[in-house]
Amino acid sequence: MGPGVTYPWGSRLSGFQMRTWIEPVVASTQVAGSLYDAGLLLVVKESFASNHTASQSLRGHQEDQQQKAISNFYIIYNLVVGLTPLLSAYGLGWLSDRYHRKISICTSMLGFLLCRIGLLLKVMLDWPVEVMYGAAALSGLCGGFSAYWSGVMALGSLGSSEGRRSLRLILIDLVLGLAGFCGSMASGHLFKQMVGHSAQGLLLTACSVGCAAFALFYSLFVLKVPESVSKPNNVYPTVDTVSGMVGTYRTLDPDELDKQNVSGNPLTSGKRKPSLTIITLLFVGAIVYDLAVVGTVDVMALFVLKEPLSWNQVQLGYGMASGYIIFITSFLGVLVFSRCFRDTTMIIIGMVSFATGALLLAFVKETYMFYIARAVMLFALIPITTIRSAMSKLIKDSSYGKVFVILQQCLALTGVVTSTIYNKIYQLTLDKFAGTCFVLSSFLSFLAIVPIGIVAYKQVPRPQQGERAEK
Numbered sequence: 001m002g003p004g005v006t007y008p009w010g011s012r013l014s015g016f017q018m019r020t021w022i023e024p025v026v027a028s029t030q031v032a033g034s035l036y037d038a039g040l041l042l043v044v045k046e047s048f049a050s051n052h053t054a055s056q057s058l059r060g061h062q063e064d065q066q067q068k069a070i071s072n073f074y075i076i077y078n079l080v081v082g083l084t085p086l087l088s089a090y091g092l093g094w095l096s097d098r099y100h101r102k103i104s105i106c107t108s109m110l111g112f113l114l115c116r117i118g119l120l121l122k123v124m125l126d127w128p129v130e131v132m133y134g135a136a137a138l139s140g141l142c143g144g145f146s147a148y149w150s151g152v153m154a155l156g157s158l159g160s161s162e163g164r165r166s167l168r169l170i171l172i173d174l175v176l177g178l179a180g181f182c183g184s185m186a187s188g189h190l191f192k193q194m195v196g197h198s199a200q201g202l203l204l205t206a207c208s209v210g211c212a213a214f215a216l217f218y219s220l221f222v223l224k225v226p227e228s229v230s231k232p233n234n235v236y237p238t239v240d241t242v243s244g245m246v247g248t249y250r251t252l253d254p255d256e257l258d259k260q261n262v263s264g265n266p267l268t269s270g271k272r273k274p275s276l277t278i279i280t281l282l283f284v285g286a287i288v289y290d291l292a293v294v295g296t297v298d299v300m301a302l303f304v305l306k307e308p309l310s311w312n313q314v315q316l317g318y319g320m321a322s323g324y325i326i327f328i329t330s331f332l333g334v335l336v337f338s339r340c341f342r343d344t345t346m347i348i349i350g351m352v353s354f355a356t357g358a359l360l361l362a363f364v365k366e367t368y369m370f371y372i373a374r375a376v377m378l379f380a381l382i383p384i385t386t387i388r389s390a391m392s393k394l395i396k397d398s399s400y401g402k403v404f405v406i407l408q409q410c411l412a413l414t415g416v417v418t419s420t421i422y423n424k425i426y427q428l429t430l431d432k433f434a435g436t437c438f439v440l441s442s443f444l445s446f447l448a449i450v451p452i453g454i455v456a457y458k459q460v461p462r463p464q465q466g467e468r469a470e471k
Contacts, residue, residue: 034183082416084140111142177327188317362435
Protein backbone atom coordinates (compact mmCIF):
# COMPACT_ATOMS: atom_id res chain seq x y z
CA MET A 1 0.00 0.00 0.00
CA GLY A 2 1.12 3.52 -0.68
CA PRO A 3 1.56 6.26 1.88
CA GLY A 4 -1.91 7.54 1.21
CA VAL A 5 -3.52 4.33 2.41
CA THR A 6 -4.07 4.89 6.11
CA TYR A 7 -6.80 4.27 8.58
CA PRO A 8 -9.33 7.09 8.91
CA TRP A 9 -8.28 8.00 12.46
CA GLY A 10 -4.79 9.05 11.36
CA SER A 11 -1.26 7.76 11.41
CA ARG A 12 -0.54 8.26 15.15
CA LEU A 13 -1.98 5.27 17.00
CA SER A 14 -2.99 5.47 20.63
CA GLY A 15 -4.56 2.87 22.88
CA PHE A 16 -7.98 4.45 22.53
CA GLN A 17 -7.74 4.72 18.75
CA MET A 18 -6.81 1.07 18.45
CA ARG A 19 -9.87 0.20 20.52
CA THR A 20 -12.04 1.70 17.77
CA TRP A 21 -10.83 -0.93 15.32
CA ILE A 22 -13.64 -3.32 14.40
CA GLU A 23 -11.22 -5.76 12.75
CA PRO A 24 -10.60 -7.98 15.83
CA VAL A 25 -14.34 -8.50 16.19
CA VAL A 26 -14.76 -9.27 12.49
CA ALA A 27 -11.81 -11.68 12.47
CA SER A 28 -12.80 -13.69 15.53
CA THR A 29 -16.47 -13.78 14.53
CA GLN A 30 -15.60 -14.99 11.05
CA VAL A 31 -13.26 -17.71 12.30
CA ALA A 32 -16.06 -18.89 14.56
CA GLY A 33 -18.51 -18.72 11.65
CA SER A 34 -16.33 -20.63 9.19
CA LEU A 35 -15.69 -23.36 11.76
CA TYR A 36 -19.40 -23.50 12.52
CA ASP A 37 -20.47 -23.70 8.85
CA ALA A 38 -18.07 -26.53 8.10
CA GLY A 39 -18.91 -28.30 11.34
CA LEU A 40 -22.66 -28.07 10.77
CA LEU A 41 -22.41 -29.49 7.26
CA LEU A 42 -20.17 -32.35 8.36
CA VAL A 43 -22.30 -33.14 11.42
CA VAL A 44 -25.48 -33.16 9.34
CA LYS A 45 -23.80 -35.33 6.70
CA GLU A 46 -22.63 -37.86 9.29
CA SER A 47 -26.04 -37.89 10.92
CA PHE A 48 -27.92 -38.66 7.72
CA ALA A 49 -25.22 -41.13 6.64
CA SER A 50 -25.81 -43.21 9.77
CA ASN A 51 -29.55 -43.04 9.22
CA HIS A 52 -29.32 -44.38 5.66
CA THR A 53 -26.53 -46.93 5.94
CA ALA A 54 -28.71 -49.72 7.26
CA SER A 55 -31.64 -49.17 4.93
CA GLN A 56 -29.93 -48.52 1.61
CA SER A 57 -28.10 -51.25 -0.26
CA LEU A 58 -26.88 -49.49 -3.36
CA ARG A 59 -24.22 -46.85 -2.89
CA GLY A 60 -25.48 -44.53 -5.63
CA HIS A 61 -29.05 -44.64 -4.40
CA GLN A 62 -27.86 -44.12 -0.83
CA GLU A 63 -25.84 -41.08 -1.86
CA ASP A 64 -28.81 -39.52 -3.65
CA GLN A 65 -31.03 -40.07 -0.62
CA GLN A 66 -28.41 -38.53 1.62
CA GLN A 67 -28.05 -35.52 -0.66
CA LYS A 68 -31.81 -34.95 -0.65
CA ALA A 69 -31.97 -35.30 3.14
CA ILE A 70 -29.17 -32.76 3.62
CA SER A 71 -30.80 -30.45 1.08
CA ASN A 72 -34.16 -30.64 2.87
CA PHE A 73 -32.46 -29.88 6.18
CA TYR A 74 -30.84 -26.77 4.73
CA ILE A 75 -34.08 -25.60 3.14
CA ILE A 76 -35.70 -25.35 6.57
CA TYR A 77 -32.50 -24.16 8.26
CA ASN A 78 -31.97 -21.34 5.75
CA LEU A 79 -35.61 -20.29 6.07
CA VAL A 80 -35.19 -19.98 9.83
CA VAL A 81 -31.86 -18.14 9.48
CA GLY A 82 -33.24 -15.73 6.90
CA LEU A 83 -36.72 -15.00 8.29
CA THR A 84 -36.27 -14.74 12.06
CA PRO A 85 -34.00 -11.64 11.86
CA LEU A 86 -36.91 -9.79 10.22
CA LEU A 87 -38.48 -9.59 13.67
CA SER A 88 -35.57 -7.82 15.34
CA ALA A 89 -32.87 -6.56 12.97
CA TYR A 90 -34.53 -3.28 11.99
CA GLY A 91 -35.34 -2.49 15.62
CA LEU A 92 -31.73 -3.12 16.59
CA GLY A 93 -30.57 -0.84 13.76
CA TRP A 94 -32.91 1.90 14.95
CA LEU A 95 -31.72 1.54 18.53
CA SER A 96 -28.11 1.69 17.34
CA ASP A 97 -28.74 4.95 15.48
CA ARG A 98 -30.64 6.47 18.37
CA TYR A 99 -28.78 5.28 21.47
CA HIS A 100 -25.52 3.36 20.97
CA ARG A 101 -23.77 2.01 17.88
CA LYS A 102 -22.74 -1.25 19.54
CA ILE A 103 -26.27 -2.44 20.33
CA SER A 104 -26.83 -4.30 17.06
CA ILE A 105 -23.32 -5.80 17.03
CA CYS A 106 -23.31 -7.06 20.62
CA THR A 107 -26.86 -8.42 20.51
CA SER A 108 -26.32 -10.31 17.26
CA MET A 109 -23.02 -11.76 18.49
CA LEU A 110 -24.79 -13.02 21.61
CA GLY A 111 -27.09 -14.91 19.25
CA PHE A 112 -24.09 -16.26 17.33
CA LEU A 113 -22.57 -17.56 20.55
CA LEU A 114 -25.80 -19.28 21.62
CA CYS A 115 -26.15 -20.89 18.18
CA ARG A 116 -22.62 -22.26 18.28
CA ILE A 117 -23.20 -23.56 21.79
CA GLY A 118 -26.24 -25.36 20.35
CA LEU A 119 -24.06 -27.20 17.85
CA LEU A 120 -21.57 -28.06 20.58
CA LEU A 121 -24.33 -29.55 22.73
CA LYS A 122 -25.67 -31.47 19.73
CA VAL A 123 -22.25 -33.08 19.26
CA MET A 124 -21.68 -33.77 22.95
CA LEU A 125 -25.15 -35.11 23.77
CA ASP A 126 -25.89 -36.66 20.37
CA TRP A 127 -29.11 -34.70 19.94
CA PRO A 128 -31.05 -34.92 16.63
CA VAL A 129 -29.98 -32.43 13.97
CA GLU A 130 -33.40 -30.77 14.12
CA VAL A 131 -32.29 -29.06 17.32
CA MET A 132 -30.25 -26.74 15.13
CA TYR A 133 -33.47 -25.17 13.86
CA GLY A 134 -34.05 -23.84 17.35
CA ALA A 135 -30.45 -22.67 17.67
CA ALA A 136 -30.74 -20.81 14.35
CA ALA A 137 -34.03 -19.24 15.43
CA LEU A 138 -32.44 -18.01 18.64
CA SER A 139 -29.60 -16.44 16.70
CA GLY A 140 -32.04 -14.82 14.28
CA LEU A 141 -34.14 -13.32 17.06
CA CYS A 142 -30.97 -11.63 18.30
CA GLY A 143 -30.59 -9.93 14.92
CA GLY A 144 -28.59 -12.51 12.98
CA PHE A 145 -26.08 -11.59 10.32
CA SER A 146 -28.25 -8.71 9.07
CA ALA A 147 -27.95 -6.76 12.33
CA TYR A 148 -24.33 -7.76 12.84
CA TRP A 149 -22.96 -6.81 9.42
CA SER A 150 -25.00 -3.62 9.16
CA GLY A 151 -23.54 -2.61 12.53
CA VAL A 152 -20.03 -3.38 11.33
CA MET A 153 -20.55 -1.35 8.17
CA ALA A 154 -22.01 1.52 10.19
CA LEU A 155 -18.95 1.67 12.47
CA GLY A 156 -16.61 1.39 9.50
CA SER A 157 -18.41 4.19 7.66
CA LEU A 158 -18.76 6.35 10.75
CA GLY A 159 -15.04 6.42 11.45
CA SER A 160 -13.90 7.09 7.89
CA SER A 161 -13.95 10.14 5.65
CA GLU A 162 -15.77 10.20 2.34
CA GLY A 163 -12.46 9.95 0.53
CA ARG A 164 -11.30 6.82 2.34
CA ARG A 165 -14.57 5.04 2.98
CA SER A 166 -14.48 2.63 0.06
CA LEU A 167 -10.97 1.55 1.04
CA ARG A 168 -12.01 1.28 4.68
CA LEU A 169 -14.93 -1.03 3.94
CA ILE A 170 -13.01 -3.30 1.60
CA LEU A 171 -10.24 -3.56 4.22
CA ILE A 172 -12.87 -4.89 6.62
CA ASP A 173 -13.96 -7.36 3.94
CA LEU A 174 -10.32 -8.36 3.48
CA VAL A 175 -9.96 -9.13 7.21
CA LEU A 176 -13.17 -11.15 7.05
CA GLY A 177 -11.84 -13.12 4.09
CA LEU A 178 -8.48 -13.86 5.68
CA ALA A 179 -10.15 -15.00 8.90
CA GLY A 180 -12.60 -17.18 7.00
CA PHE A 181 -9.76 -18.70 5.00
CA CYS A 182 -7.84 -19.65 8.14
CA GLY A 183 -10.93 -21.09 9.81
CA SER A 184 -11.93 -23.13 6.79
CA MET A 185 -8.44 -24.50 6.27
CA ALA A 186 -8.38 -25.74 9.86
CA SER A 187 -11.97 -27.00 9.98
CA GLY A 188 -11.44 -30.36 8.30
CA HIS A 189 -8.42 -31.21 10.45
CA LEU A 190 -10.19 -30.15 13.65
CA PHE A 191 -13.25 -32.22 12.77
CA LYS A 192 -11.16 -35.38 12.45
CA GLN A 193 -9.79 -34.93 15.96
CA MET A 194 -12.25 -36.89 18.10
CA VAL A 195 -12.49 -38.91 21.25
CA GLY A 196 -15.06 -41.31 19.89
CA HIS A 197 -17.66 -41.56 17.16
CA SER A 198 -20.30 -39.82 19.25
CA ALA A 199 -17.90 -36.94 19.90
CA GLN A 200 -16.88 -36.41 16.27
CA GLY A 201 -16.50 -32.70 15.68
CA LEU A 202 -16.19 -31.87 19.39
CA LEU A 203 -12.91 -29.98 19.07
CA LEU A 204 -14.14 -28.10 16.00
CA THR A 205 -17.35 -26.91 17.66
CA ALA A 206 -15.52 -26.06 20.90
CA CYS A 207 -13.10 -23.83 18.99
CA SER A 208 -16.04 -22.14 17.26
CA VAL A 209 -17.66 -21.41 20.62
CA GLY A 210 -14.38 -20.06 21.98
CA CYS A 211 -13.89 -17.64 19.09
CA ALA A 212 -17.50 -16.45 19.29
CA ALA A 213 -17.16 -15.85 23.04
CA PHE A 214 -13.97 -13.84 22.51
CA ALA A 215 -15.69 -11.66 19.88
CA LEU A 216 -18.64 -10.96 22.17
CA PHE A 217 -16.53 -10.00 25.20
CA TYR A 218 -14.19 -7.89 23.07
CA SER A 219 -17.10 -5.94 21.60
CA LEU A 220 -18.62 -5.43 25.06
CA PHE A 221 -15.57 -4.39 27.06
CA VAL A 222 -12.86 -3.27 24.63
CA LEU A 223 -14.42 -1.93 21.43
CA LYS A 224 -15.12 1.81 21.36
CA VAL A 225 -17.28 3.71 18.90
CA PRO A 226 -15.14 5.98 16.68
CA GLU A 227 -15.91 9.66 16.32
CA SER A 228 -17.80 10.63 13.21
CA VAL A 229 -15.67 11.70 10.26
CA SER A 230 -18.35 12.95 7.91
CA LYS A 231 -16.38 15.37 5.76
CA PRO A 232 -13.91 14.40 3.05
CA ASN A 233 -10.41 15.77 2.89
CA ASN A 234 -10.27 19.45 1.99
CA VAL A 235 -7.35 19.17 -0.41
CA TYR A 236 -8.53 17.60 -3.62
CA PRO A 237 -5.20 16.08 -4.78
CA THR A 238 -4.69 14.40 -1.41
CA VAL A 239 -8.04 12.69 -1.63
CA ASP A 240 -7.30 11.57 -5.15
CA THR A 241 -4.07 9.84 -4.11
CA VAL A 242 -5.80 7.18 -2.00
CA SER A 243 -5.11 4.50 -4.56
CA GLY A 244 -7.54 6.19 -6.92
CA MET A 245 -10.48 5.01 -4.82
CA VAL A 246 -12.33 8.30 -4.54
CA GLY A 247 -12.07 9.03 -8.20
CA THR A 248 -14.28 6.05 -8.90
CA TYR A 249 -17.13 7.60 -6.91
CA ARG A 250 -17.09 11.24 -7.90
CA THR A 251 -20.32 10.96 -9.86
CA LEU A 252 -21.99 9.26 -6.88
CA ASP A 253 -20.70 11.50 -4.10
CA PRO A 254 -22.68 14.68 -3.35
CA ASP A 255 -19.74 16.17 -1.46
CA GLU A 256 -17.50 15.68 -4.47
CA LEU A 257 -20.15 17.38 -6.60
CA ASP A 258 -20.04 20.30 -4.18
CA LYS A 259 -16.29 20.53 -4.71
CA GLN A 260 -16.76 20.57 -8.44
CA ASN A 261 -19.31 23.34 -8.05
CA VAL A 262 -16.82 25.47 -6.10
CA SER A 263 -14.15 24.93 -8.72
CA GLY A 264 -16.44 26.10 -11.50
CA ASN A 265 -18.68 23.21 -12.52
CA PRO A 266 -22.29 24.06 -11.63
CA LEU A 267 -24.60 21.47 -10.12
CA THR A 268 -27.75 20.48 -11.84
CA SER A 269 -30.96 21.52 -10.11
CA GLY A 270 -32.24 17.94 -9.88
CA LYS A 271 -29.37 16.49 -7.83
CA ARG A 272 -31.65 14.74 -5.34
CA LYS A 273 -33.70 12.93 -7.93
CA PRO A 274 -30.77 11.40 -9.86
CA SER A 275 -29.22 10.31 -6.55
CA LEU A 276 -32.41 8.46 -5.59
CA THR A 277 -32.50 6.83 -9.01
CA ILE A 278 -28.89 5.73 -8.70
CA ILE A 279 -29.51 4.29 -5.22
CA THR A 280 -32.49 2.32 -6.52
CA LEU A 281 -30.56 0.90 -9.45
CA LEU A 282 -27.62 -0.02 -7.22
CA PHE A 283 -30.07 -1.63 -4.83
CA VAL A 284 -31.61 -3.76 -7.59
CA GLY A 285 -28.22 -4.75 -8.95
CA ALA A 286 -27.04 -5.81 -5.49
CA ILE A 287 -30.14 -7.96 -4.88
CA VAL A 288 -30.05 -9.76 -8.22
CA TYR A 289 -26.33 -10.41 -7.94
CA ASP A 290 -26.66 -11.62 -4.36
CA LEU A 291 -29.34 -14.09 -5.47
CA ALA A 292 -26.85 -15.65 -7.86
CA VAL A 293 -24.13 -15.83 -5.22
CA VAL A 294 -26.37 -17.26 -2.48
CA GLY A 295 -27.78 -19.92 -4.78
CA THR A 296 -24.33 -21.02 -5.90
CA VAL A 297 -22.87 -21.20 -2.39
CA ASP A 298 -25.83 -23.18 -1.05
CA VAL A 299 -25.69 -25.82 -3.75
CA MET A 300 -21.89 -25.94 -3.99
CA ALA A 301 -21.52 -27.44 -0.50
CA LEU A 302 -23.74 -30.37 -1.49
CA PHE A 303 -22.28 -30.69 -4.98
CA VAL A 304 -18.74 -31.42 -3.78
CA LEU A 305 -19.85 -34.15 -1.36
CA LYS A 306 -21.33 -36.36 -4.08
CA GLU A 307 -19.81 -38.10 -7.05
CA PRO A 308 -17.79 -37.40 -9.12
CA LEU A 309 -15.89 -35.30 -6.52
CA SER A 310 -16.89 -37.10 -3.28
CA TRP A 311 -14.77 -34.90 -1.02
CA ASN A 312 -13.77 -35.88 2.53
CA GLN A 313 -13.63 -33.55 5.56
CA VAL A 314 -10.18 -32.12 4.80
CA GLN A 315 -10.98 -31.52 1.12
CA LEU A 316 -14.23 -29.83 2.11
CA GLY A 317 -12.32 -27.47 4.40
CA TYR A 318 -9.87 -26.63 1.64
CA GLY A 319 -12.72 -26.05 -0.79
CA MET A 320 -14.45 -23.67 1.61
CA ALA A 321 -11.15 -21.87 2.18
CA SER A 322 -10.78 -21.32 -1.56
CA GLY A 323 -13.96 -19.28 -1.45
CA TYR A 324 -12.32 -16.79 0.90
CA ILE A 325 -9.43 -16.18 -1.51
CA ILE A 326 -11.76 -13.86 -3.42
CA PHE A 327 -11.61 -11.41 -0.49
CA ILE A 328 -7.90 -10.98 -1.16
CA THR A 329 -8.09 -10.91 -4.94
CA SER A 330 -11.09 -8.56 -4.90
CA PHE A 331 -9.24 -6.20 -2.57
CA LEU A 332 -6.24 -6.17 -4.90
CA GLY A 333 -8.58 -5.80 -7.86
CA VAL A 334 -10.14 -2.65 -6.41
CA LEU A 335 -6.73 -1.13 -5.73
CA VAL A 336 -5.64 -1.77 -9.32
CA PHE A 337 -8.86 -1.20 -11.28
CA SER A 338 -9.80 1.99 -9.42
CA ARG A 339 -6.81 3.74 -10.96
CA CYS A 340 -8.23 3.49 -14.45
CA PHE A 341 -11.88 2.37 -14.20
CA ARG A 342 -15.05 3.91 -12.78
CA ASP A 343 -17.00 2.19 -10.04
CA THR A 344 -19.65 0.87 -12.43
CA THR A 345 -16.96 -0.71 -14.58
CA MET A 346 -15.44 -2.44 -11.57
CA ILE A 347 -18.85 -3.75 -10.52
CA ILE A 348 -19.44 -5.18 -14.00
CA ILE A 349 -15.98 -6.79 -13.99
CA GLY A 350 -16.83 -8.54 -10.72
CA MET A 351 -20.19 -9.73 -12.01
CA VAL A 352 -18.70 -11.12 -15.21
CA SER A 353 -16.00 -12.84 -13.16
CA PHE A 354 -18.55 -14.62 -10.99
CA ALA A 355 -20.89 -15.46 -13.85
CA THR A 356 -18.08 -17.09 -15.84
CA GLY A 357 -16.87 -19.08 -12.84
CA ALA A 358 -20.39 -20.29 -12.04
CA LEU A 359 -20.83 -21.47 -15.61
CA LEU A 360 -17.58 -23.44 -15.39
CA LEU A 361 -18.72 -25.02 -12.10
CA ALA A 362 -21.68 -26.57 -13.88
CA PHE A 363 -19.33 -28.86 -15.83
CA VAL A 364 -16.83 -29.75 -13.09
CA LYS A 365 -15.85 -33.43 -13.06
CA GLU A 366 -12.47 -33.34 -11.27
CA THR A 367 -11.18 -31.50 -8.22
CA TYR A 368 -8.69 -29.41 -10.22
CA MET A 369 -11.57 -28.21 -12.43
CA PHE A 370 -13.37 -26.96 -9.31
CA TYR A 371 -10.38 -24.83 -8.31
CA ILE A 372 -10.08 -23.47 -11.85
CA ALA A 373 -13.71 -22.33 -11.66
CA ARG A 374 -13.10 -20.74 -8.27
CA ALA A 375 -10.02 -18.98 -9.63
CA VAL A 376 -12.12 -17.41 -12.38
CA MET A 377 -14.34 -15.93 -9.63
CA LEU A 378 -11.38 -13.97 -8.23
CA PHE A 379 -13.21 -10.60 -8.45
CA ALA A 380 -16.61 -11.81 -7.26
CA LEU A 381 -16.60 -9.70 -4.08
CA ILE A 382 -16.09 -6.37 -5.83
CA PRO A 383 -19.76 -5.76 -6.79
CA ILE A 384 -21.41 -5.92 -3.35
CA THR A 385 -18.58 -4.09 -1.57
CA THR A 386 -18.44 -1.33 -4.16
CA ILE A 387 -22.23 -0.93 -4.23
CA ARG A 388 -22.41 -0.72 -0.43
CA SER A 389 -19.65 1.86 -0.26
CA ALA A 390 -21.26 3.99 -2.97
CA MET A 391 -24.63 3.89 -1.23
CA SER A 392 -23.10 4.94 2.09
CA LYS A 393 -21.95 8.18 0.47
CA LEU A 394 -25.48 9.09 -0.56
CA ILE A 395 -27.08 8.87 2.89
CA LYS A 396 -26.62 10.68 6.19
CA ASP A 397 -24.37 9.11 8.78
CA SER A 398 -27.24 9.24 11.28
CA SER A 399 -29.15 6.77 9.07
CA TYR A 400 -26.39 4.21 8.50
CA GLY A 401 -27.83 1.64 10.91
CA LYS A 402 -31.35 1.69 9.46
CA VAL A 403 -30.38 1.87 5.79
CA PHE A 404 -27.75 -0.87 6.04
CA VAL A 405 -30.19 -3.09 7.93
CA ILE A 406 -32.85 -2.56 5.26
CA LEU A 407 -30.37 -3.49 2.53
CA GLN A 408 -29.10 -6.51 4.43
CA GLN A 409 -32.63 -7.64 5.27
CA CYS A 410 -33.69 -7.43 1.64
CA LEU A 411 -30.63 -9.45 0.66
CA ALA A 412 -31.38 -11.98 3.39
CA LEU A 413 -35.08 -12.27 2.51
CA THR A 414 -34.49 -12.72 -1.20
CA GLY A 415 -31.64 -15.07 -0.33
CA VAL A 416 -34.02 -17.27 1.65
CA VAL A 417 -36.35 -17.56 -1.32
CA THR A 418 -33.42 -18.30 -3.59
CA SER A 419 -32.03 -20.93 -1.23
CA THR A 420 -35.34 -22.77 -1.15
CA ILE A 421 -35.77 -22.65 -4.92
CA TYR A 422 -32.18 -23.66 -5.61
CA ASN A 423 -32.31 -26.63 -3.25
CA LYS A 424 -35.52 -27.86 -4.88
CA ILE A 425 -34.05 -27.42 -8.36
CA TYR A 426 -30.93 -29.27 -7.23
CA GLN A 427 -33.02 -32.18 -5.97
CA LEU A 428 -35.01 -32.36 -9.22
CA THR A 429 -31.93 -32.19 -11.46
CA LEU A 430 -29.64 -34.31 -9.29
CA ASP A 431 -29.92 -37.38 -11.51
CA LYS A 432 -29.94 -35.54 -14.84
CA PHE A 433 -27.61 -32.54 -14.67
CA ALA A 434 -26.40 -31.49 -11.20
CA GLY A 435 -24.91 -28.26 -12.56
CA THR A 436 -28.26 -26.75 -13.52
CA CYS A 437 -28.22 -24.39 -10.53
CA PHE A 438 -24.81 -23.05 -11.50
CA VAL A 439 -26.05 -22.24 -15.00
CA LEU A 440 -28.98 -20.37 -13.46
CA SER A 441 -26.60 -18.42 -11.21
CA SER A 442 -24.51 -17.46 -14.21
CA PHE A 443 -27.61 -16.11 -15.95
CA LEU A 444 -28.68 -14.09 -12.89
CA SER A 445 -25.21 -12.62 -12.52
CA PHE A 446 -25.21 -11.45 -16.13
CA LEU A 447 -28.74 -10.10 -15.58
CA ALA A 448 -27.52 -8.01 -12.63
CA ILE A 449 -25.28 -6.11 -15.04
CA VAL A 450 -28.34 -4.43 -16.58
CA PRO A 451 -29.16 -1.96 -13.74
CA ILE A 452 -25.47 -1.25 -13.22
CA GLY A 453 -25.15 -0.53 -16.94
CA ILE A 454 -28.03 1.94 -16.64
CA VAL A 455 -26.19 3.69 -13.79
CA ALA A 456 -23.11 3.93 -16.00
CA TYR A 457 -25.22 5.34 -18.83
CA LYS A 458 -26.76 7.96 -16.53
CA GLN A 459 -23.37 9.06 -15.28
CA VAL A 460 -21.81 9.79 -18.65
CA PRO A 461 -24.11 12.44 -20.17
CA ARG A 462 -24.65 14.58 -17.06
CA PRO A 463 -21.32 16.48 -17.15
CA GLN A 464 -21.74 16.99 -20.90
CA GLN A 465 -25.16 18.56 -20.38
CA GLY A 466 -23.68 20.93 -17.81
CA GLU A 467 -20.99 22.01 -20.21
CA ARG A 468 -23.52 22.61 -22.99
CA ALA A 469 -25.67 24.70 -20.66
CA GLU A 470 -22.60 26.70 -19.71
CA LYS A 471 -21.79 27.35 -23.33
